[in-house]
Amino acid sequence: MAYKYYKDNRAFIEACVKTGDAVVINEEVDWDLEMGAIVRRTCEKKGPAVLFKNIKDYPGFECVGAPIATYRRLAIAFGLDPDTPIPEISKEYLRRTTGKSYPPKVITNAPCQEVILQGDDANILNLPAPMVHDGDGGRYIGTWQFVVAKDLDTPFINWGMYRQMAFDEKTMAGPVLPFSDMGKMWHNKYQPKNIPMPFAVVVNPDPLSAIASCAPAQIAEDEFTSQLMGEPVEIVKCVTCDLYVPAHAEIIIEGVLVPNVTIDEAPFGEYTGYRTSPREPRTAYYVKAITMRKQPIMAMSNMGVPTDEGQLLRSFSLGLEMDKMLRDQGIPITGVHMLPESTHHLTVVGVKPAYPNIATQIGQLVFGSKLGPWFHMVVVVDEKTNIYDKDELIHALCTKCHPVNGIRVEPFGVGTPLNPFATPAERRLGVAGKVIFDCTFPLDWEASDIPIKVSFDNVYPKDIQEKVLAKWKTYGFKE
Ligand SMILES: Cc1cc2nc3c(=O)[nH]c(=O)nc-3n(C[C@H](O)[C@H](O)[C@H](O)COP(=O)(O)O)c2cc1C
Incomplete structure (x- = not known):
């Protein structure tokens, strides 16, 4: 049809x-x-x-x-x-x-x-x-x-x-x-x-x-x-x-x-x-x-600083083709979203962290695929993080990704000659470094070691949440 x-x-x-x-x-x-x-x-x-x-x-x-x-x-x-x-x-x-x-x-x-x-x-x-x-x-x-x-x-x-x-x-x-x-x-x-x-x-x-x-x-x-x-x-x-x-x-x-x-x-x-x-x-x-x-x-089309259609459409389809590929490989992802504002350089993958180093596996798969030359940053977040919400993303990146253990760098990736950050020699050769940010808490931590997220959804009993939501406008809030 x-x-x-x-x-x-x-x-x-x-x-x-x-x-x-x-x-x-x-x-x-x-x-x-x-x-x-x-x-x-x-x-x-x-x-x-x-x-x-x-x-x-x-x-x-x-x-x-x-x-x-x-x-x-x-x-x-x-x-x-x-x-x-x-x-x-x-x-x-x-x-x-x-x-x-x-x-x-x-x-x-x-x-x-x-x-x-x-x-x-x-x-x-x-x-x-x-x-x-x-x-x-x-x-x-x-x-x-x-x-x-x-x-x-x-x-x-x-x-x-x-x-x-x-x-x-x-x-x-x-x-x-x-x-x-x-x-x-x-x-x-x-x-x-x-x-x-x-x-x-x-x-x-x-x-x-x-x-x-x-x-x-x-x-x-x-x-x-x-x-x-x-x-x-x-x-x-x-x-x-x-x-x-x-x-x-x-x-x-x-x-x-x-x-x-x-x-x-x-x-x-x-x-x-x-x-x-x-x-x-x-x-x-x-x-x-x-x-x-x-x-x-x-x-x-007028390419330049965001957002032009190349950035928007390439981010959209690159992300979704990665989504298909990762699911085909049996990775328990919740979704993939590439940010157009990143000029399709940064992709966010949501996953249920089922085993240690799943973030590295995801990064290696996407960088090693046909899609890999077009981007160099993969941020892997857990299934509780909304991959479409930039505020949640920045919060996860800055609070869950260990600055030493959570960042995996691959210096020898395939890149494009257009990467502004690449050295002139790297641009001429079309090579680029790649980086994975693992924003999941390690699986070997005791439950008591895992910091509790202090948010409306997470730290109030369901009945209080429902009551507050039901009365929200009557309290005087517009949205
Ligand atoms: C507006 C626009 C201009 C592009 N210009 C080029 C280009 O000049 N050379 C290039 O190799 N890719 C360019 N691309 C990227 C390709 O269109 C993209 O890689 C596409 O998927 C073609 O893929 P294929 O080679 O896998 O078929 C451009 C994309 C857009 C949206």
């Missing part, structure tokens, strides 16, 4: 406008920093998404900014009430992604192919790519898009969100990290054999395809998207190659990754909230065709 969802990002943004979670700007805005500054500020204020109706120099185009940078908009993307609490949105993701999976459905006459541009007409500078931040190495076509690619010698299809800078009319450049799914195809298979790799960039996809493309999905993202939708995602064949793209996207850019050619890309304001990676030779994308809707809507 299909779940409630939005087939395209237009319908999603319209829904967000209705609930006050998106604003429409009709006044002319400049693609050169003005749009970027607006989107940055709304992200920092945890404000609404933005639909720019009138972009300087680009009549006929619109652009959406910060599409899913709040949990409210994430709830809307899942067809839920915008006020749905985070644990309920998480349950919905887990329910859908552990359910039936469907292959995608191929259609013809797709909205994303209403206009087809090839040859000299396929000029990416005709798209309103924004100059996102002052100091960026160029205008970015790809900040809210994903790249579709097919493995060289298996049927595996990958949809992955990897940023792309416009270099000239026909070329883009961007980092393809070696441990990403596309990185493995490109750096290990196509490039060593000098074979150009066909790609299709999907700019401004529907919200669930976008969520899938930046999630560490355990299955191909077209099937993963179908799981999120509860029915097959509709795809269409590209005009220059046999890749397939979501039919209801706004703009598609087709072409090939060029082997053994690099283009200088960056600097760029990144999801860590810093500009970390220098201008360096990166993967080159050569453009063959652009297809789009008649009145296309561009999209942009």
Whole structure:
């Protein structure tokens, strides 16, 4: 049965406008920093998404900014009430992604192919790519898009969100990290054999395809998207190659990754909230065709200090994929929550401490998994701590984690080149230290050694608690 969802990002943004979670700007805005500054500020204020109706120099185009940078908009993307609490949105993701999976459905006459541009007409500078931040190495076509690619010698299809800078009319450049799914195809298979790799960039996809493309999905993202939708995602064949793209996207850019050619890309304001990676030779994308809707809507994410959609969605899906993995391993966890404000660097795992050093086992499992390179802090709390409550978390960290015995450091982990804390040499190599904070009291302590938590829930008899709760408002309290 299909779940409630939005087939395209237009319908999603319209829904967000209705609930006050998106604003429409009709006044002319400049693609050169003005749009970027607006989107940055709304992200920092945890404000609404933005639909720019009138972009300087680009009549006929619109652009959406910060599409899913709040949990409210994430709830809307899942067809839920915008006020749905985070644990309920998480349950919905887990329910859908552990359910039936469907292959995608191929259609013809797709909205994303209403206009087809090839040859000299396929000029990416005709798209309103924004100059996102002052100091960026160029205008970015790809900040809210994903790249579709097919493995060289298996049927595996990958949809992955990897940023792309416009270099000239026909070329883009961007980092393809070696441990990403596309990185493995490109750096290990196509490039060593000098074979150009066909790609299709999907700019401004529907919200669930976008969520899938930046999630560490355990299955191909077209099937993963179908799981999120509860029915097959509709795809269409590209005009220059046999890749397939979501039919209801706004703009598609087709072409090939060029082997053994690099283009200088960056600097760029990144999801860590810093500009970390220098201008360096990166993967080159050569453009063959652009297809789009008649009145296309561009999209942009503005990475920087929290909270942008990369931080929010990556935290959400990284945490929940870890939740699945730890349960599959039989670890008695109560849940996993990754904090978007940590720029997906800190994950909180709730567990029933069933045996000594379970926190170390959890840390080693998550750091050793495919998800591990993206974060370096794991905080393990007991089942009584609410993993979604930051106050409880800080309290547990500062009172239960022994500053010597409770902190386990692994100096030699896999990291990304973007970690601001890493030494310049570590960034160049893509390595990072990892740390586990064990916030559970040791199991070998006598019951009388365990400090008693002094809280309303814990130190008053049930009948007193109930009486106080029942009379709370009559005492004169509002909340
Ligand atoms: C807005 C945004 C931009 C991203 N840019 C990059 C990038 O340039 N390079 C990269 O390797 N990953 C990037 N990521 C992370 C990948 O999207 C992420 O790892 C995703 O799960 C792709 O995973 P896969 O390689 O496992 O398929 C970005 C994520 C977001 C949300």
